[in-house]
Amino acid sequence: MVQVRVVGVAVDVNAQPVVLLQPLTSVDDEERFLPIWIGAQEATSIVIAAQGAEAPRPLSHDLMKSMLDALDASVEQVEVTRIDAGTFYAEVTLEGPAGRQILDARPSDAIGLALRTGALIWVADEVFEEASIPADAARVESEEEKLAEFKQFLEDVDPEDFQG
Structure with missing residues (x-):
């Protein structure tokens, strides 16, 4: 298992939200x-x-x-356990009066809950090996970077570039 943290949420080229997870250790x-x-x-x-x-x-x-607080239960950890045909699966491990319980969850729900409870987030080694990408490919430009790039384009553009 690889312990990860949430780096942020980005939007891909198709305007679909993506949560980016980064290992705590290399x-x-x-x-x-x-x-x-x-x-x-x-x-x-x-x-x-x-x-x-x-x-x-x-x-x-x-x-x-x-609800967990009201039931005197806590989230021990969440795990992204597998990937099947591009769909990620996760589990939430709870500890409470009924003992330890492991619940099936969508990764987005598991991560959202982990962030609220301070629980550790883990990814199965096989999932990380199969689906991770180099950091360079995950780089997301900030709005400021996009604006600066557009301003530079406007400064460098020549009206003759658009003549047929």
Whole structure:
């Protein structure tokens, strides 16, 4: 298992949200990220939790945490356990009065809950090996970088470039 942290949420070229996970320790000589495509609502929830912010009303992951607190249970860890035909699978390990329980979960829900509870996030070695990408490929330009690049284009453009 590879322990990871949430680096952030990005949007791919098709405007689909992606959560990027980075190992806490180097897996090999090359820095790598694990991208997991998620839904827009889950992306919003993960971003809010990663920033330590609170939504005006409880989101689903906030409700899950409140329910666990009310039941005197805690999240021990979450694991991205496998990938099958491009679909990631995860598990949430709970500890409470009923003992240890392992629940099937979508990775986005497991990650959203882990961020709210401070639980560790793990990825199976096989999943990381199969689906991780080099850090360079995961680089996401900030809005400031995109704006600076566009401004540079405008400064360098020559009206004659557009004549037929």
